[in-house]
Amino acid sequence: MMVPFLSLRWGMKQEDVERMKEVIVALLAQLNHHAEFLDLETQAIAPSCSLGRITRMEAISEQAISTHAQSLNQKRIIGLENALQRIEKGTYGTCIRCQGEIPLGRLELVPEALLCVQCADKKHR
Numbered sequence: 823m824m825v826p827f828l829s830l831r832w833g834m835k836q837e838d839v840e841r842m843k844e845v846i847v848a849l850l851a852q853l854n855h856h857a858e859f860l861d862l863e864t865q866a867i868a869p870s871c872s873l874g875r876i877t878r879m880e881a882i883s884e885q886a887i888s889t890h891a892q893s894l895n896q897k898r899i900i901g902l903e904n905a906l907q908r909i910e911k912g913t914y915g916t917c918i919r920c921q922g923e924i925p926l927g928r929l930e931l932v933p934e935a936l937l938c939v940q941c942a943d944k945k946h947r
């Protein structure tokens with residue numbers, strides 16, 4: 823479904839929306855690819871100890887790091903999928919807290935941003 827230009831509350835330019843959509847789709851492809859790689863990294867470490875004790879501990883700590891990276895990666899994927907839905911609904915670029923405009927410059931840096939700069943600032947204080 824195409825979102826008509828005028829349905830966008832802040833009149834974000836259709837070409838900008840299209841461009842952001844492309845950015846998000848490309849990012850998602852990248853993150854999904856990364857997720858596959860992390861999946862391999864986080865697979866259970868074989869208990870068969872051809873690995874020495876130290877090596878095994880190193881492997882476990884590396885696995886923990888990968889698990890953390892994987893959960894961050896997963897969060898980002900969810901955020902970006904959410905952003906795509908917001909593009910479809912025509913609410914993309916609108917702050918979910920104050921309904922204000924999220925500047926394009928911010929969206930270019932953080933395509934999945936849900937808050938405008940002011941609201942994001944308050945959140946972190």
Ligand SMILES: [Zn+2]
Binds near residue numbers: 918919921941
């Ligand atoms: Zn706001």
